[in-house]
Amino acid sequence: xxxxxxxxxxxxxxxxxxxxxxxxxxxxxxxxxxxxxxxxxxxxxxxxxxxxxxxxxxxxxxxxxxxxxxxxxxxxxxxxxxxxxxxxxxxxxxxxxxxxxxxxxxxxxxxxxxxxxxxxxxxxxxxxxxxxxxxxxxxxxxxxxxxxxxxxxxxxxxxxxxxxxxxxxxxxxxxxxxxxxxxxxxxxxxxxxxxxxxxxxxxxxxxxxxxxxxxxxxxxxxxxxxxxxxxxxxxxxxxxxxxxxxxxxxxxxxxxxxxxxxxxxxxxxxxxxxxxxxxxxxxxxxxxxxxxxxxxxxxxxxxxxxxxxxxxxxxxxxxxxxxxxxxxxxxxxxxxxxxxxxxxxxxxxxxxxxxxxxxxxxxxxxxxxxxxxxxxxxxxxxxxxxxxxxxxxxxxxxxxxxxxxxxxxxxxxxxxxxxxxxxxxxxxxxxxxxxxxxxxxxxxxxxxxxxxxxxxxxxxxxxxxxxxxxxxxxxxxxxxxxxxxxxxxxxxxxxxxxxxxxxxxxxxxxxxxxxxxxxxxxxxxxxxxxxxxxxxxxxxxxxxxxxxxxxxxxxxxxxxxxxxxxxxxxxxxxxxxxxxxxxxxxxxxxxxxxxxxxxxxxxxxxxxxxxxx
Amino acid sequence: xxxxxxxxxxxxxxxxxxxxxxxxxxxxxxxxxxxxxxxxxxxxxxxxxxxxxxxxxxxxxxxxxxxxxxxxxxxxxxxxxxxxxxxxxxxxxxxxxxxxxxxxxxxxxxxxxxxxxxxxxxxxxxxxxxxxxxxxxxxxxxxxxxxxxxxxxxxxxxxxxxxxxxxxxxxxxxxxxxxxxxxxxxxxxxxxxxxxxxxxxxxxxxxxxxxxxxxxxxxxxxxxxxxxxxxxxxxxxxxxxxxxxxxxxxxxxxxxxxxxxxxxxxxxxxxxxxxxxxxxxxxxxxxxxxxxxxxxxxxxxxxxxxxxxxxxxxxxxxxxxxxxxxxxxxxxxxx
Numbered sequence: 028x029x030x031x032x033x034x035x036x037x038x039x040x041x042x043x044x045x046x047x048x049x050x051x052x053x054x055x056x057x058x059x060x061x062x063x064x065x066x067x068x069x070x071x072x073x074x075x076x077x078x079x080x081x082x083x084x085x086x087x088x089x090x091x092x093x094x095x096x097x098x099x100x101x102x103x104x105x106x107x108x109x110x111x112x113x114x115x116x117x118x119x120x121x122x123x124x125x126x127x128x129x130x131x132x133x134x135x136x137x138x139x140x141x142x143x144x145x146x147x148x149x150x151x152x153x154x155x156x157x158x159x160x161x162x163x164x165x166x167x168x169x170x171x172x173x174x175x176x177x178x179x180x181x182x183x184x185x186x187x188x189x190x191x192x193x194x195x196x197x198x199x200x201x202x203x204x205x206x207x208x209x210x211x212x213x214x215x216x217x218x219x220x221x222x223x224x225x226x227x228x229x230x231x232x233x234x235x236x237x238x239x240x241x242x243x244x245x246x247x248x249x250x251x252x253x254x255x256x257x258x259x260x261x262x263x264x265x266x267x268x269x270x271x272x273x274x275x276x277x278x279x280x281x282x283x284x285x286x287x288x289x290x291x292x293x294x295x296x297x298x299x300x301x302x303x304x305x306x307x308x309x310x311x312x313x314x315x316x317x318x319x320x321x322x323x324x325x326x327x328x329x330x331x332x333x334x335x336x337x338x339x340x341x342x343x344x345x346x347x348x349x350x351x352x353x354x355x356x357x358x359x360x361x362x363x364x365x366x367x368x369x370x371x372x373x374x375x376x377x378x379x380x381x382x383x384x385x386x387x388x389x390x391x392x393x394x395x396x397x398x399x400x401x402x403x404x405x406x407x408x409x410x411x412x413x414x415x416x417x418x419x420x421x422x423x424x425x426x427x428x429x430x431x432x433x434x435x436x437x438x439x440x441x442x443x444x445x446x447x448x449x450x451x452x453x454x455x456x457x458x459x460x461x462x463x464x465x466x467x468x469x470x471x472x473x474x475x476x477x478x479x480x481x482x483x484x485x486x487x488x489x490x491x492x493x494x495x496x497x498x499x500x501x502x503x504x505x506x507x508x509x510x511x512x513x514x515x516x517x518x519x520x521x522x523x524x525x526x527x528x529x530x531x532x533x534x535x536x537x538x539x540x541x542x543x544x545x546x547x548x549x550x551x552x553x554x555x556x557x558x559x560x561x562x563x564x565x566x567x568x569x570x571x572x573x574x575x576x577x578x579x580x581x582x583x584x585x586x587x588x589x590x591x592x593x594x595x596x597x598x599x600x601x602x603x604x605x606x607x608x609x610x611x612x613x614x615x616x617x618x619x620x621x622x623x624x625x626x627x628x629x630x631x632x633x634x635x636x637x638x639x640x
Numbered sequence: 641x642x643x644x645x646x647x648x649x650x651x652x653x654x655x656x657x658x659x660x661x662x663x664x665x666x667x668x669x670x671x672x673x674x675x676x677x678x679x680x681x682x683x684x685x686x687x688x689x690x691x692x693x694x695x696x697x698x699x700x701x702x703x704x705x706x707x708x709x710x711x712x713x714x715x716x717x718x719x720x721x722x723x724x725x726x727x728x729x730x731x732x733x734x735x736x737x738x739x740x741x742x743x744x745x746x747x748x749x750x751x752x753x754x755x756x757x758x759x760x761x762x763x764x765x766x767x768x769x770x771x772x773x774x775x776x777x778x779x780x781x782x783x784x785x786x787x788x789x790x791x792x793x794x795x796x797x798x799x800x801x802x803x804x805x806x807x808x809x810x811x812x813x814x815x816x817x818x819x820x821x822x823x824x825x826x827x828x829x830x831x832x833x834x835x836x837x838x839x840x841x842x843x844x845x846x847x848x849x850x851x852x853x854x855x856x857x858x859x860x861x862x863x864x865x866x867x868x869x870x871x872x873x874x875x876x877x878x879x880x881x882x883x884x885x886x887x888x889x890x891x892x893x894x895x896x897x898x899x900x901x902x903x904x905x906x907x908x909x910x911x912x913x914x915x916x917x918x919x920x921x922x923x924x925x926x927x928x929x930x931x932x933x934x935x936x937x938x939x940x941x942x943x944x945x946x947x948x949x950x951x952x953x954x955x956x957x958x959x960x961x962x963x964x965x966x967x968x969x970x971x972x973x974x975x
Contacts, residue, residue, distance in 0.1 A: 039649070047649065061699075061778055075923050084784075089777035090770060099770040102692040140652065149659040153667060158660055166650040302923070316923065374902045 036173045044086040064091040067110045105131040112140035125155030131162040137170040168216040179608040181210035186610040187582035208238045222269040224555040232273045243557035267575035274582030281618040286417040288335045289328040290586045294614045305403045329590045412441040423457040438472040481626025577606045584609025709743045720800040
């Protein structure tokens, strides 16, 4: 049973649009019920990657508005509200109800609405005597954004900063953990699975894992729980594993330059909610959508950039060939033959040609889109010499050190300030032993180019405080030395040496967790099983190999990790499924900005401008 | 093993209503629900509601009609797919085709009516703009559904003509020698039926090309009708010769006609292609209204600020003081 998050999410939304009645297999009901959809900003972000306007029309939604917009009454239609359960939204709903904007209100909250707000809603609508307009109130448990089939984000901003803030109090940390747990609970409710939770010891991961475990246990004990799976016999092979990690587990991935297509588009061009705006070839901004309906993107998203350019070329050639064939068959060259018998054949060809026209136009559009994107990317890469950044950073991580001159050369070379800062931070993370003089020269070079070094200082402090930032990478290298014990790890290590693709520590850890064999690296990881009774000791049978996994990164994930996890999942025999999610999907630039913020909070106030914006 | 899909949402309506009951009980001793204020608004609302509910009724009637037509169409498609040569349910197909054509024409006119009604209401100006866009969208949706139903109808008819052609070919293959004999009794048995079929298929107005395949059925029949009537009256020896000649001419004409039909369908398809380019996949957050609202808000804020500046008496007094001060300075130090 493959977990396709996007499909399940879309189904839930379709059901909600159908006024929470099961959607007929035949599509339209006997009577068309036309409705109006109203959402708030957060829920707009949830809906836009999943549903387009024509899908809305198919479900009978005629108008769609933001809740803050000034709306006029529309009589005779039910209104479907999809909002977050907070104070302002409730006030707005009460105001709308008292103005009798719509016939009936179907309220859907993206997560569970707390009791006090429900009472406030009731009292507000009673006061304005419009309570009979509220026909239904539902908790939808949909408070997360699904970007691709196996990629989701909780859209919670700056969670890394808030969790690592030295001045954060217990209460704030608890609030953040609560929000993350709510988001994860929504994901699990939509997938309708109760996974086995594993996380490393200490840090936000453990807090989130235990809170989530508690929440699931409480929920399973309640009457109408949302996880009614088949029977009491649930084998470990059917339950997925949920691995929760903290960003500090592997800091380098969030910062490094990567050269694969998806990561490049996200980092350089700013892909937000599957939408992209680039400078068109004839001037003017063009806006594109890149999601699973784009066949080129799906197939070639994880290729390196030069290969992508080659692919675009080959697709263009194939398209031109097809167009020529169509032209030939419809008699452009030979002249029309007006035989009585051949007329039929000609018209048949003509009909086939016309039928294939839409498909050809679509292919051309996709090719044009990617050509445009690739051209803009190429311009940026040349200007900032991103390919050398990516290559050198990879070398640094694999080798563990870098020639001093090379380092300074890169810092003085092309690239924006952010690129240089990222490179410097990567140098810090990847070098095994910090050479103080080198570090000072790096800092001098950074200051020379007016780069705000607070992020650099922060990472330096982090590294000195705990060596855990570095050990994740060391682990992948030490196994090569420790080959006598772990033969499996040797083959992985040799593969690492031979291939230029260095496997991320995250991917390795997830692989080990999914295998379930005891391994000193992961033995210290905690296990939570919400279905098992609290005092059970026989959970060992639950550690068998898992076929499905949900990986969650607290503090910000990105497409590099997503790509690497998908590669790992595809290479396995039999094919495994991994869903990846994070509190938010950050580009390298955004993550370094968060690090800079933390550096400021720690007092590494910079001598340059206050922010690197 | 399809597990019954667990609901991933929770119905809080009961909870909400129980809270409402509790609050109502606590309120019932206190305030009176404000009736008079709501009734003053309801005057103009009632008329708007009445118009809207009529619109809704008509729209739902049209939607129901379309749904029933598509069901009939499904039945017709099943009938047309049967490819046996001799067990041809021609009569049923003919009746069903006529019925569906009448339905579609009626629905078309109903949708056009609805749109006129909607436009006239929008023009009268006392309605709210959201209602207008809602009505316009409903009419668009109905038009789209009708268009897709018509397209399906056209496809079924094309399929039917192809099947007929196949039947004709097979008939000639199997019964090439006895064809003339079989045609004559065919004509003699149902002369009235053929003539009435020809007349009924020509009588209703045919606004679009998909009506013509049915006339292509009747055309060879009419030809054979028209040709065989004088033939029967003439000498019997000339019948075989002239029959073959007429038959071949009829075939050629049929070919040409079907080719023209196909060409017309191609042109129709091209036309719909061109018109459908307008239905690009728009996303929910690509909302121009958002930016418009923001710009309007900004403009309003700027206007307010302008007002506050321009009508500020203190500002004028301050400016006066500054001017006078500079005048003094000028007088003292220069003069």
